[in-house]
Amino acid sequence: MEDPEFIKQMTSKGKEASEKVNANFADLSFSQLNWKPAPGSWRIGQCPDHLIVSDCLYFPA
Numbered sequence: 875m876e877d878p879e880f881i882k883q884m885t886s887k888g889k890e891a892s893e894k895v896n897a898n899f900a901d902l903s904f905s906q907l908n909w910k911p912a913p914g915s916w917r918i919g920q921c922p923d924h925l926i927v928s929d930c931l932y933f934p935a
């Protein structure tokens with residue numbers, strides 16, 4: 875059985891991360907999110923997307 879305290883902590887951290895992403899990215903336009911500082915570098919929007927996709931690998935669908 876899962877540890878209820880662990881689940882509570884992870885849920886809290888997830889909410890905190892969501893709030894930070896919203897605070898930092900919500901006001902950016904589509905063009906801003908797709909801006910790349912240099913050829914071969916990641917677009918701004920790819921960074922949180924990468925973290926979301928990577929984190930999903932740790933949890934069952």
